[in-house]
Each structure stands twice: as C-alpha cells, then as structure tokens.
Amino acid sequence: DAGVTQSPTHLIKTRGQQVTLRCSPKSGHDTVSWYQQALGQGPQFIFQYYEEEERQRGNFPDRFSGHQFPNYSSELNVNALLLGDSALYLCASSPSGLEYNEQFFGPGTRLTVL
Amino acid sequence: GQNIDQPTEMTATEGAIVQINCTYQTSGFNGLFWYQQHAGEAPTFLSYNVLDGLEEKGRFSSFLSRSKGYSYLLLKELQMKDSASYLCAVMDSNYQLIWGAGTKLIIKP
Numbered sequence: 001d002a003g004v005t006q007s008p009t010h011l012i013k014t015r016g017q018q019v020t021l022r023c024s025p026k027s028g029h030d031t032v033s034w035y036q037q038a039l040g041q042g043p044q045f046i047f048q049y050y051e052e053e054e055r056q057r058g059n060f061p062d063r064f065s066g067h068q069f070p071n072y073s074s075e076l077n078v079n080a081l082l083l084g085d086s087a088l089y090l091c092a093s094s095p096s097g098l099e100y101n102e103q104f105f106g107p108g109t110r111l112t113v114l
Numbered sequence: 115g116q117n118i119d120q121p122t123e124m125t126a127t128e129g130a131i132v133q134i135n136c137t138y139q140t141s142g143f144n145g146l147f148w149y150q151q152h153a154g155e156a157p158t159f160l161s162y163n164v165l166d167g168l169e170e171k172g173r174f175s176s177f178l179s180r181s182k183g184y185s186y187l188l189l190k191e192l193q194m195k196d197s198a199s200y201l202c203a204v205m206d207s208n209y210q211l212i213w214g215a216g217t218k219l220i221i222k223p
Binding site: 004033040041042043044045048056058090102103104105106107108 | 118147155156157158159162201203208209210211212213214215216
C-alpha cells in the first residue's frame with residue numbers, strides 16, 4: 001500500500017516564476033491538506049481539499065492556489081514566487097470528515113527560490 | 115491570536131526519560147497531536163489527546179489538561195533514534211491544525 005507521494009522532491013526556481021507541486025494521497029483517503037514548513041519552524045496550514053473543492057484555507061495570499069482531481073490527487077500552485085516562499089511543502093492526506101483523523105504526510109517537496 | 119509554545123531544544127541521555135511540554139491558546143479545541151519529525155523527513159504521528167489524562171503507547175506517553183491549555187510528551191528508555199524534532203499541534207474550532215515550532219531533542223550516549 002503506497003503512502004502519500006509527492007513530486008518533485010526538490011525544485012529550484014527564480015523570483016517571479018510559477019511552480020506546481022503534486023501530491024497523491026494514501027489509498028482510501030479523499031482529503032488532502034497542504035502545509036508550508038520553513039526551516040526550523042512548524043508546518044503552516046495552506047489549504048485543504050475535499051471532493052475537488054477547497055474546504056478550508058489558512059492565512060496565505062491568493063498567489064497560492066490548488067486543485068483536487070477526481071482520483072483525489074492534488075496540486076499546489078504558487079505564482080509570482082518570492083524568496084520567502086522557499087520552504088518544505090508538505091502534503092497530508094486523511095479520510096473524509098472534518099473531525100479528528102490522523103493525517104499521513106508525504107516526504108515533501110523542497111522549494112528553493114533564488 | 116492562536117499560539118502554541120514548546121521549548122526550542124532539549125538534551126537527554128540514552129536510556130533516560132524526557133518530558134517535552136506544550137502550552138497552547140487557540141480558538142476552540144478539537145484535540146492535540148504530537149508528531150515526530152526526523153531531519154529532512156515528513157512528520158509521523160505519535161499521539162492524539164482530546165480528553166484530559168494520560169495516553170500511553172509503548173515508550174511514549176502523552177498527557178493533556180484542557181483547563182490549563184497544557185500537554186506533555188513523555189519519552190522513556192531513550193534511544194539514539196529518538197533524536198528528532200517533536201511537534202505539538204492543536205486542532206482548533208475550524209478543525210484546522212495549528213502547529214508549534216517543534217522541540218529539537220538531542221540524545222547523547
């Protein structure tokens with residue numbers, strides 16, 4: 001049973017560019033959450049997708065957008081990249097329902113913005 | 115605002131016991147999680163508390179006091195592989211996870 005997978009593993013972009021990160025949830029999970037984790041910090045919630053719609057959103061600008069596909073996989077798009085967007089981007093999946101469900105994390109995508 | 119506080123770094127000796135504290139102030143409470151994160155890796159789930167008291171799972175235990183906004187993670191019989199960051203996270207009234215910055219635990223032989 002494959003866990004949560006993310007691609008690419010590492011990515012280097014320059015300021016102003018756009019980036020797309022991808023996530024496939026754990027089998028049986030239909031809810032995907034995205035987090036940004038700066039070095040030495042805890043994860044910061046970006047948004048959560050369920051049934052192909054953004055269900056919740058954290059305190060991130062509109063430059064951060066996402067999508068969920070019918071197979072529950074998801075993409076995170078970041079436009080007009082800033083140096084401060086350099087971080088580890090984590091995808092986590094869980095079964096449906098807003099209440100407690102353990103989130104399973106993917107290995108993350110390390111984004112470096114030069 | 116919402117806030118999760120935990121110590122930045124702790125050091126302990128192999129075979130010993132260590133307690134990592136977490137205090138929180140959040141908009142509502144729907145449970146507290148502890149995750150372990152090794153350097154360069156994804157967080158992995160350790161425990162979940164929603165009611166007051168102690169939850170024990172092998173060498174790891176987690177305690178919650180909702181009235182005090184306080185939790186701790188207790189690690190017993192420390193092993194070198196326990197060297198990692200330990201993240202405290204609270205699920206708020208909107209069922210969003212609010213994370214602490216993590217406690218880096220260093221285990222010495």
